[in-house]
Amino acid sequence: MRSLISMDDLSKDEIERIIQQALEYKRLKSRTKVLEGKFIVTAFFEPSTRTKLSFQKAAMALGAEVLDFLPSVSSLQKGETDLDTLMTIEAMDVDAIVVRTRKVGAPKLWSEVLSIPVINGGDGTNEHPTQALLDLVTMFEHFGRLDLNVAIVGDILHSRVANSLAKGLKKFGAKVRMCGPKEFLPGEHDAVDFITTDLQEALDGADVVYVLRIQRERIEQAFDGARKFFERFQVNEKVLNFAPSHAVIMHPGPFNRDVEISSGVVYSERSLILEQVRNGVYTRMAILKEVLSEVGEDSGLRPVQKVLV
Ligand code: CP
Numbered sequence: 001m002r003s004l005i006s007m008d009d010l011s012k013d014e015i016e017r018i019i020q021q022a023l024e025y026k027r028l029k030s031r032t033k034v035l036e037g038k039f040i041v042t043a044f045f046e047p048s049t050r051t052k053l054s055f056q057k058a059a060m061a062l063g064a065e066v067l068d069f070l071p072s073v074s075s076l077q078k079g080e081t082d083l084d085t086l087m088t089i090e091a092m093d094v095d096a097i098v099v100r101t102r103k104v105g106a107p108k109l110w111s112e113v114l115s116i117p118v119i120n121g122g123d124g125t126n127e128h129p130t131q132a133l134l135d136l137v138t139m140f141e142h143f144g145r146l147d148l149n150v151a152i153v154g155d156i157l158h159s160r161v162a163n164s165l166a167k168g169l170k171k172f173g174a175k176v177r178m179c180g181p182k183e184f185l186p187g188e189h190d191a192v193d194f195i196t197t198d199l200q201e202a203l204d205g206a207d208v209v210y211v212l213r214i215q216r217e218r219i220e221q222a223f224d225g226a227r228k229f230f231e232r233f234q235v236n237e238k239v240l241n242f243a244p245s246h247a248v249i250m251h252p253g254p255f256n257r258d259v260e261i262s263s264g265v266v267y268s269e270r271s272l273i274l275e276q277v278r279n280g281v282y283t284r285m286a287i288l289k290e291v292l293s294e295v296g297e298d299s300g301l302r303p304v305q306k307v308l309v
Helices: 012-028 051-063 081-088 106-113 129-143 160-168 200-202 223-229 273-293 303-306
Strands: 039-044 065-069 095-099 118-123 151-155 174-181 194-196 208-211 248-250
Touching: 039 051, 039 081, 051 065, 051 095, 051 129, 065 106, 065 160, 081 095, 081 106, 095 106, 095 273, 106 118, 106 194, 118 129, 118 273, 129 160, 129 248, 129 273, 151 160, 151 194, 151 200, 151 303, 174 200, 174 248, 248 273
Parallel strands: 039 065, 039 095, 095 118, 151 174, 151 208, 174 194, 208 248
Antiparallel strands: none
16 A cells, blocks of 8 residues: 555455554554654644544654644745645655645545655545544454444535445445435435435444534534534434444544534443544554555656646
8 A cells, every 4th residue: 555545545455454453553552663764744734633643643653753734834824835835845755644635636636746655634525544444443343343234424425534434334344324414415325225314214223323523614504504404313312222222322523512412422331432532543553554564665756747737
């Protein structure tokens, strides 16, 4: 694996290897020097807490050095483009860049221009593959298998997490349902068994209730207007009666407390939300190891001009 842009980039074998490696790192809870001498850059053009910090911790735990690019105090403010910025960073002889952007498809373009691995930390409504991988790690750790019934509930239409997670689960024979207000549902999705506006139907037989927040930064309506759509879809103690008693609650975060998920459920015994955060570090350690272990096999410069015109 050279860059990680989409769940489509990963075979089932590669995902299994990342899951096993992540759980091994979690079991060992120790630092290694496997990336000693490497420099990893985090370049997040959109806000983040979990993804950025966990990648930074993961890189340090593997012995790498971390440089954090901060858009708000950078030469972006003087009109430099994001691509020119990344090419400038690459020229400083760094080994990999983790990016986040609101521009759908930009990480793919960047990975075709740059000669170092690019890891997609989320692009607009498109993909968030490292979130999907940490979710698969968390589900596998809890259930010991991934051929699960998973109900994804909330603002699906604007969610890059739902897209990447459904693609990842499909590779393992999981049955995925999507549920939310009809204005926030896709018409269809290749990796999904069924799409419904009926929460009871979605949660019936679900092993995992995976909740998503309203992506207020990506929707046209005022947040309070959108919030009304979700009143019927809040995952709370009462709604969880629709799901089997063994069902667990997951959420990629950040969550809007008492909007899509109730305070009583967020940190309840059935919630794996903080375990997802914990596993994010180990999963990103496994991803960095996977990505950087193959650097050198294909490190020739790309035909930059062809891509730029
Ligand atoms: N789940 C997720 O991507 O969280 P952050 O936006 O905090 O990185």
